[in-house]
Structures are given as C-alpha cells and as structure tokens.
Amino acid sequence: MTHADMCRPAPGERGVTTPGSVLIVGASAAGLSTAEALRRQGYEGRLTLLDAEPHLPYDRPPLSKQVLAGAWEPARAQLRGQAQLEALNAAFVRGEPAVAFDAAAREVHTSTGRAMRADAVVIATGLTPCRLPCQESRNGQNREDGQSGRDGQSGQSGRNGPAGVHVLRGLDDALTLRAHLTAARRLVVVGEGVLGGEVAATARGMGLDVTLAGLGSGILAGQLGEQVSALLTRTHAERGVVLRLGVAVAELTGADGRVTGVRLATGELLPADAVVVAIGSRPATGWLEGSGLALGDGVECDARCRAAEGVYAVGDVASWEHEGLGRRLRLENRTNATEQAQVVAANVLGADRAYTPIPYFWTDQYDIKIQAHGLLSAAAEVSIVEGGVEGGVEGDAEQRRFAAIYREGGQVTGVLGWNMPKQARLLRQQHLVTRPLASA
Amino acid sequence: MKVTIDEDKCCGAGSCVLLAPEVFDQREDDGIVILLDAEPGEDRHAVVREAAAVCPGAAIAVSE
Ligand SMILES: Cc1cc2nc3c(=O)[nH]c(=O)nc-3n(C[C@H](O)[C@H](O)[C@H](O)COP(=O)(O)OP(=O)(O)OC[C@H]3O[C@@H](n4cnc5c(N)ncnc54)[C@H](O)[C@@H]3O)c2cc1C
Ligand code: SF4
Numbered sequence: 001m002t003h004a005d006m007c008r009p010a011p012g013e014r015g016v017t018t019p020g021s022v023l024i025v026g027a028s029a030a031g032l033s034t035a036e037a038l039r040r041q042g043y044e045g046r047l048t049l050l051d052a053e054p055h056l057p058y059d060r061p062p063l064s065k066q067v068l069a070g071a072w073e074p075a076r077a078q079l080r081g082q083a084q085l086e087a088l089n090a091a092f093v094r095g096e097p098a099v100a101f102d103a104a105a106r107e108v109h110t111s112t113g114r115a116m117r118a119d120a121v122v123i124a125t126g127l128t129p130c131r132l133p134c135q136e137s138r139n140g141q142n143r144e145d146g147q148s149g150r151d152g153q154s155g156q157s158g159r160n161g162p163a164g165v166h167v168l169r170g171l172d173d174a175l176t177l178r179a180h181l182t183a184a185r186r187l188v189v190v191g192e193g194v195l196g197g198e199v200a201a202t203a204r205g206m207g208l209d210v211t212l213a214g215l216g217s218g219i220l221a222g223q224l225g226e227q228v229s230a231l232l233t234r235t236h237a238e239r240g241v242v243l244r245l246g247v248a249v250a251e252l253t254g255a256d257g258r259v260t261g262v263r264l265a266t267g268e269l270l271p272a273d274a275v276v277v278a279i280g281s282r283p284a285t286g287w288l289e290g291s292g293l294a295l296g297d298g299v300e301c302d303a304r305c306r307a308a309e310g311v312y313a314v315g316d317v318a319s320w321e322h323e324g325l326g327r328r329l330r331l332e333n334r335t336n337a338t339e340q341a342q343v344v345a346a347n348v349l350g351a352d353r354a355y356t357p358i359p360y361f362w363t364d365q366y367d368i369k370i371q372a373h374g375l376l377s378a379a380a381e382v383s384i385v386e387g388g389v390e391g392g393v394e395g396d397a398e399q400r401r402f403a404a405i406y407r408e409g410g411q412v413t414g415v416l417g418w419n420m421p422k423q424a425r426l427l428r429q430q431h432l433v434t435r436p437l438a439s440a
Numbered sequence: 441m442k443v444t445i446d447e448d449k450c451c452g453a454g455s456c457v458l459l460a461p462e463v464f465d466q467r468e469d470d471g472i473v474i475l476l477d478a479e480p481g482e483d484r485h486a487v488v489r490e491a492a493a494v495c496p497g498a499a500i501a502v503s504e
Contacts, residue, residue: 421471
C-alpha cells in the first residue's frame with residue numbers, strides 16, 4: 001500500500017460526523033497541513049488556527065541551514081504565500097499561546113483569557129527545546145515548557161543563564177543566533193544529534209572555530225548506527241570541528257553576565273563566545289496539564305491519532321500506536337508532520353484511518369545530504385550497497401556517495417542514502433514499502 | 441492545472457515521486473525533483489495536490 005492509498009479518503013468513508021468547527025492549536029508544518037488537508041478533503045465548516053508565535057507559518061529545517069548561513073532571507077522559509085493562506089478561508093489567531101485545555105468540553109483557553117470552543121480540536125504544538133540543568137537554575141526560573149504559557153515562544157535564549165547561550169527551534173532563535181555568530185569567533189555546540197551536527201556544519205561554513213561536545217560516541221550515533229555515524233563524525237573532524245564526544249557538560253562559565261566557556265565533566269574548559277545547546281526537545285504539552293488527556297512522551301493517541309472524543313494530535317507532539325510496527329511511536333521530523341496531517345484531517349471528517357507511515361528524515365551537513373527511511377537502529381547490521389546493487393562493498397570513500405541497508409534479525413528495517421537521495425528512495429520502495437505497512 | 445517547482449527548496453525526499461511518478465522524478469546525482477509534466481491531466485489533479493501538500497520542502501506549487 002502506498003502513501004497515496006493511505007491518505008486519500010475512500011468514497012463514502014466520511015461525512016458521517018463532519019464537525020461544524022475545527023480549532024487547530026499550533027499553526028506550523030503539522031497544523032497548517034492539517035488545515036489544508038481538511039479543505040482539500042472537502043471540509044467547508046469553520047476553521048481556526050491558533051499559534052503562540054506572531055509570524056506567518058514558516059518552515060523549520062532551513063533555520064539551521066540556509067537561514068542560519070544567511071543564504072536565504074527569512075521570508076524564503078515561509079511555508080505558504082499570502083494568497084495561499086487566504087485561500088484557506090481560515091481564521092488565524094497569532095501571538096496568543098494556549099495556556100489550558102478542557103478535553104471533555106473541547107475548550108482552549110489562551111494567554112489573553114479568551115476561551116475557544118470547537119467540535120474538533122487538533123493539537124499541533126510541536127516541541128520545546130531542553131536546556132542544560134545549569135542553564136535553568138541560573139536565574140532561578142523554571143523554563144520547562146508551558147509553565148507560563150511559554151510553549152512555542154522563541155528568541156528568549158539570551159535570558160537563560162549567561163548571555164550568548166542559545167537554543168534553536170524558532171525563527172527568532174535562528175536570527176538571534178545568526179546575528180551573534182557573525183560577530184563571534186568561537187562556538188561550542190552541546191549535543192551530537194541532528195541539530196548539533198547541522199549547526200556545527202553551518203557555523204564552520206561561516207568561518208567560526210567550532211567545538212562540538214556530546215554524550216554519545218559519535219554524531220548521530222543513536223539515529224544512524226555506529227558505522228555511518230563514524231563516517232559523519234570523521235567528516236566533521238576533517239572540516240575542522242574539534243570533537244569532545246562521550247563526555248558530559250558540567251557547567252557554563254561566564255563573566256559579566258556573558259558566557260565565556262563550557263566546562264566538561266573531565267574538568268576541561270572549552271572557551272566560547274557563543275554556545276548552542278542542542279540536547280533534544282520535549283513535547284510542548286505544558287498547556288495540556290489537567291486537560292484530561294493522557295500525556296506520556298507527548299500527547300498519547302490511539303492508532304487513529306485520536307487523543308479523546310473529537311481531539312486529535314499531529315506532528316512532533318503526537319505519540320500514537322503504529323499498527324504496522326506494533327508499537328507506540330512519536331516522530332520528530334518534517335515528513336511526519338505533513339503525512340500525519342493527511343490522516344488526521346480524514347479522521348476529523350469521520351474516516352477511520354490508522355496512521356502507519358514509513359518514518360523518514362533527512363539532514364544536510366556541509367555538502368552531505370543524508371536520507372534515512374525506516375527505522376535505523378544502532379543495533380542493526382549495516383551493509384553498504386551502491387546504486388541499488390547489493391554487494392557489501394565499502395562506499396566510495398573519495399566521492400563519499402553510497403546507500404546502505406539496515407537489517408535486524410535478517411529483516412530490512414531501514415535504508416540510508418549518503419549523497420544518494422534517489423537511490424535511497426528506490427531502495428525504500430524495494431525493501432520497505434509493504435513491510436511496515438503490512439497490517440494497514 | 442499548472443505545476444511549478446522550486447529546486448532550491450527541494451530536499452530530495454522523493455515523497456512526490458512516491459505519490460505521482462508520472463509527474464515527478466528525481467535527478468540521479470543529487471536527488472532534486474524533476475518535473476516531468478507541468479500540466480498534468482484531470483485524472484492526476486488530486487494526487488498532484490496531495491504531493492504538493494506532503495512535500496516536506498514546500499517546493500511544489502499548484503495553480504488552477
Ligand atoms: C532547526 C531545525 C531544523 C530541522 N531540520 C530538519 C530536517 O533537516 N529534516 C527533518 O526531517 N526535520 C527537521 N526538523 C524537524 C521539523 O522541522 C519538525 O519535525 C516539524 O517542524 C514539526 O512540525 P510541527 O508542526 O509538529 O511542530 P512545530 O514546527 O514545532 O510547530 C509547533 C507550533 O505550535 C506553536 N505552539 C507551541 N505551543 C503553543 C501553545 N501553547 N499555543 C499555541 N501555539 C503553540 C508553535 O509556536 C509552533 O508554531 C528541524 C527542526 C528544527 C527546529
Ligand atoms: S517531495 Fe518535495 S522535497 Fe521531496 S523530492 Fe519532491 S519536491 Fe523535492
């Protein structure tokens with residue numbers, strides 16, 4: 001079964017319980033896509049999108065790449081043009097975070113005291129970046145998401161502990177960080193995940209001295225497995241990034257309220273004028289405390305992305321039962337946001353559709369484009385293939401262009417492309433299309 | 441229907457090709473989208489609209 005089959009509403013499948021009004025909380029990739037999918041699938045009722053941020057909906061992947069590098073004007077990262085947004089015939093409420101929710105009444109309360117009720121509510125509030133414990137305690141303020149309606153608020157990293165320490169989630173974060181990096185000389189990136197790797201690569205491109213410190217054994221080791229991670233880590237070293245891996249950060253040092261360095265648990269001090277903390281994020285569910293919804297690792301939904309009667313979750317914030325894989329999953333990637341939106345929209349309109357995607361993410365670091373389809377566990381056995389021909393040979397180290405297949409217990413669980421996007425997609429079609437979707 | 445693509449925004453996911461291989465393909469070397477049919481026929485409108493909707497780079501635009 002293809003993604004298309006999965007998402008297109010079957011004739012006669014909907015229209016049973018079409019809601020008179022839909023409220024979407026969070027108007028970014030997942031929320032906006034849900035709104036568009038609702039209209040495309042024929043929904044003509046009232047549609048409202050509420051977002052904490054004042055900006056028009058924009059895309060996040062360019063923030064650590066083209067926008068941070070200065071290659072794109074921020075406006076280029078906008079998800080849709082003005083005309084497309086108007087064509088949606090929806091009410092956009094911006095700059096007003098939701099602070100509380102009553103799931104049984106489907107009523108959202110916002111920071112201005114406004115109450116918004118709808119027949120169906122879609123939760124699409126994404127993630128809030130984690131801070132270092134030493135960052136949070138610095139000014140005695142708890143920065144956990146939602147504690148004061150702060151989900152989705154960005155551009156406040158400067159007020160976290162010493163100035164010059166950043167997180168990167170929103171457009172304001174990216175612009176603040178870019179302004180700082182154009183004046184800084186030494187950057188320390190804390191975190192060896194996708195975001196840490198991308199920021200390190202972009203900052204090297206801007207000419208900064210970059211040190212990357214992280215708990216893991218290699219860049220993206222948890223997501224790509226040791227073999228490919230080792231190659232990526234080596235690439236960073238070749239491009240001049242100083243690596244401190246497998247070691248914890250003990251504290252940030254500062255003088256006159258500005259950051260001066262990062263001290264590691266080994267005692268080593270990494271001097272810095274700028275620090276980016278990229279140690280992961282947690283679902284932005286602070287505003288849902290006491291709502292009656294089950295909150296675990298995100299908003300807990302059934303296989304249909306339903307959290308309660310008339311309440312759905314979509315995107316990074318949503319955890320759901322993946323029937324094909326037979327387990328609960330929450331994905332933090334861009335494709336999931338739009339794909340899940342198609343299924344949620346159909347279900348809001350009365351369909352009964354399980355969401356069973358093949359997980360997929362990409363990352364661009366230097367001139368390397370990595371595409372990861374399926375589940376690439378660190379425990380998998382990795383064989384390098386090229387151009388779709390399985391051979392177990394090493395990928396061309398000079399050109400660094402290869403595709404790899406990940407297997408667990410003899411079963412293909414994932415495929416990866418290293419500067420081979422098309423080949424990776426073909427391998428996905430060959431090895432992954434039916435398996436994870438088998439029970440869909 | 442008129443389809444336009446913005447190569448600069450394409451991240452090479454190939455979601456569009458998975459949905460509508462008659463309309464989209466990817467370059468061999470860098471995976472960037474190739475538009476095979478800028479004015480697809482009626483029967484493909486729904487699937488092309490869906491491709492534009494799910495494209496993770498917001499790289500596909502469709503006008504009537
Ligand atoms: C810098 C960066 C680079 C990335 N690069 C890649 C990549 O290369 N490849 C990839 O696959 N993925 C990437 N991602 C991940 C991808 O961007 C996310 O998966 C995607 O944005 C998820 O969409 P979402 O709509 O679920 O959440 P978000 O995009 O986080 O949107 C959530 C929205 O909810 C709003 N909100 C939050 N709380 C509230 C509240 N209480 N009330 C009202 N509104 C609220 C926020 O303001 C925000 O607009 C990247 C992410 C970042 C931050
Ligand atoms: S789906 Fe979008 S990003 Fe992916 S290959 Fe097609 S145009 Fe490019």
